Amino acid sequence: MPRCVPCERDFQDEVALNQHQMYSLNHKNKPARQIRSQKPANEGIPKDYNSTDGYARRTQARPRPSYDSAPHSVQPEVPKYICGHCDSNFKSKRDLEQHSCNTRKGGFSGSESLTQHESTQIEHKFPCAFCYPPCGRKFETLEALDIHSRAVEEKNEMNIARRTKNKWSIIQETPEAIEKLRTMIHSKELLEKSGYKLEPLTEESISDQRKCVNCHEKRFKSRARLNTTCRFHPKKPTKKFNRSTGDREILFPCCGQLEGPDCEKCVVNDQHIYEDFDTFAEKLTFVKTPAPLPGIQKRRAVALDCEMGTSYTNSSELIQLSVVDYFTGESLIDMLVRPKVQLRSFNTRYSGVTREMMAQAIATGEYLNGVEGARNELWKWIDSTTILIGHSLHCDLRELRLAHPLIVDSLLCVPKINASGNGLKTLMKELLGQKVQDSKSGHDCVEDALASRELVIWCIQNEDLVAERAIISQREEEIRRQEREANNILKEERLRLKLEQEQFDGGLESSNSSSAPIPRVGEIMEHDFSYMRDEYYSQGSNSW
Template sequence: MAESAPQPIEQSPAHIRHLQSAVFSPAILRRKGYIIDPLTKDELERKKRCSRCSKALSKKDKEELAPTKKHLKKAKEVGDKSRGVDVATGPRGGQALQRNFSLLRVDNAEGEANGGPLSPVNGREGDKEGNKAGREQLKRCRFHSGVVQAKLWTCCKKHVSAAPCCQDDNHLPIQYAPGEIEANWLFHRTPQSGGRNPQQSFAIAVAIDCEMGVSDSGESELIRATVVDYFSGAVLLDSLVFPDVKMKHYNTRFSGITRQDMNEARRRRTCIFGRSSARKAIWRCVGPRTIIIGHGLNSDLLSLRWIHPFVVDTMLIEEEIVHAAKAGLPEDPDQELNEKQKRLLEISKTPLSLKSLALLRLKRHIQLKGQGHDSVDDALAARDLLHWHLVHRIAPESSSSVPSTDGRTV
């Protein structure tokens, strides 16, 4: 938990205006990878993953998994070259190409089942006659064929962190049910009413931090949600979130959450069940005009499938400062720096992790080694980091403010 009780921040009209001035525009958020509109069909298509290595499939991967006649011909030429056979021609060449491609897939499957390295052509160890492109394909899909038991992979008996023991030249796409991807990646805008008592008001600003694990499909999955009031520092919500999907692991090293913790919370019913319920719980204190604050907030909003119009990301503020500092440095690396340029050089090397910035700006230690992250600590650190910027940089009356790249003061 935090080293000491959070200090309240004065809720003055001037401070609220400065807070509002720090909100990023939709154009900037879009450029930084934020989801500000529902995903398009093409964007949903890019969410498809390999069932073995969990990699998101690129356009190139998908083209090769659904090969045209050109791709089939190339595959056959590689295979024939390694066996010293001329490229097949004639009226039945198309059928031969299709059959050859199928044989390559079968051989690869056999090689995988035997646990041995696969060649890019036929899956047999020691085949060194394939061309360079074929050898590169050897590493395309790397995975463990077993499951994790007692922190060991059943396929190779190695630790869960061990490198994959199997590989194939092709990915194996997950077979999604109709509408499954659309449902999983459906984003929701903050509603006008969160189901609260109409007599109660939403928070003016909150700091948010989430912890995520990894689902069986390889997606980042919400497992804890924390909301802290910006002005009082009070914890408005802090709960484990039992996932809707089967989990590969809970990223315990960073999240601090174990499978046992989650199962115990489920048994005692002290957790929130599912992402949708977590989102609704947050909406009880966050309204459509509430300012939400976080460090690298994009990942938190992604895990919640949430679109919100008023966002302050302290990582983006720090990125602007580093960008401005780099712009002030001379292009010639051998040029002697003056005192101002030396300060800019130090700023340009500033680490952007919340842990580093909390120590640099706030003189606060968080995310201690071996203890995992505490989302209450991290939410408070993001809150106080923004307050530091409001006091020292963003507020117009601050003499130390410098112009940002988009006209906002940072």
């Protein structure tokens, strides 16, 4: 009989155990390992709800009133007999009455006392009536509900402030507008070139990316060379000052050899030792956005932005997720994400998130649980047919470890203004004359998502300008390429001349005879190509 270890309860089959573990609030934040039985814990549970994340479960385990603009997510079959006290669920009333409720000392022995306990308990659960779209959360105490409602109120006020600060466009969600946006979707080639992961990596290719902890060579390189022998210096090289020669030299303390072509690695192992797969794979394990469910229309296009902190091992960690609807600009998600590891820095200057904000979010339960929790929240609004919009969105998707096919990246859409200023702030100022990211307390994640959305809207509304500018950029790039090529030819020519000169000088010394003069190095001047550019601009391009 499968057993739930923390509850010390036996279940008649895996399905019952899984249901218990899914719906019982008792298991909130308990590691999956602790409550997993022999078989994988996802049997008999609808896939979307196969999550150990407490937040997702809180908001989805029970049916809630359907609102028109809320995502029409499928509700899992709700168990009929739920204990109002410990949230365990049962197939029959008899099972419910007989279970020993371990959230209360001594439990309830008879059905009578349990029924009484239940009726008072259910009354004392306070449902949230503040959130739109509804969060579906229920609170044990009025204080908890109050904290939640204040957090919601604060967010609403922030949204009003954002709305009045900048003029964000609102787009009618017409078939034409959807089609227009669709034309902006980038090709697979461009996305891959720009750093997007469109398909999850295979386990083998993740494994191949691992480095040997000794020689630091990546696994696929060693394998390509059929090189199984690992040669390395166990100690890092140090810089030393050589008194006799007066030179600075780099020395391996392990064997005393100088760094250089003659240096031989002093330790030889017959195999490489690779980084731990599970730890390494975590950051590279991308998940695909789920395909649409029949009859359910999620958002057609959303803009998103993430903020990141830094862990003690210097890995980048997701700490905030903001998602707005592309058409209405409505804020769909604006939540802090609680990382699985301790953070060294919240990068507050950029992220706008402070340690105190995170502590507050954790204390009140207003957070998403790790990358998985953030993805699950996102999937309430999007499926694989949703167009995702963002500025350098591959960075955000890398943090979410999400492989998504339909991307409109505002950085790839907008014309290049100059090499140094393609950030949201510069582009918004130059193209739209709007100020964003001007707060001293760091970025506002929702504002970033709105700004990226606004840039895409601007590009759609200024198609001709963008196309014209793209042609200019292309020509400029062509001129630069020609310049580079011509300069390379010059360099080669100079080198050839220099060698000839040396040979000639050597010949002079030995034979002392004269011959025709060869131009000296430097006589060929670097060519000035700027006239090509001037010529181009004099043709006139008024719009820029």
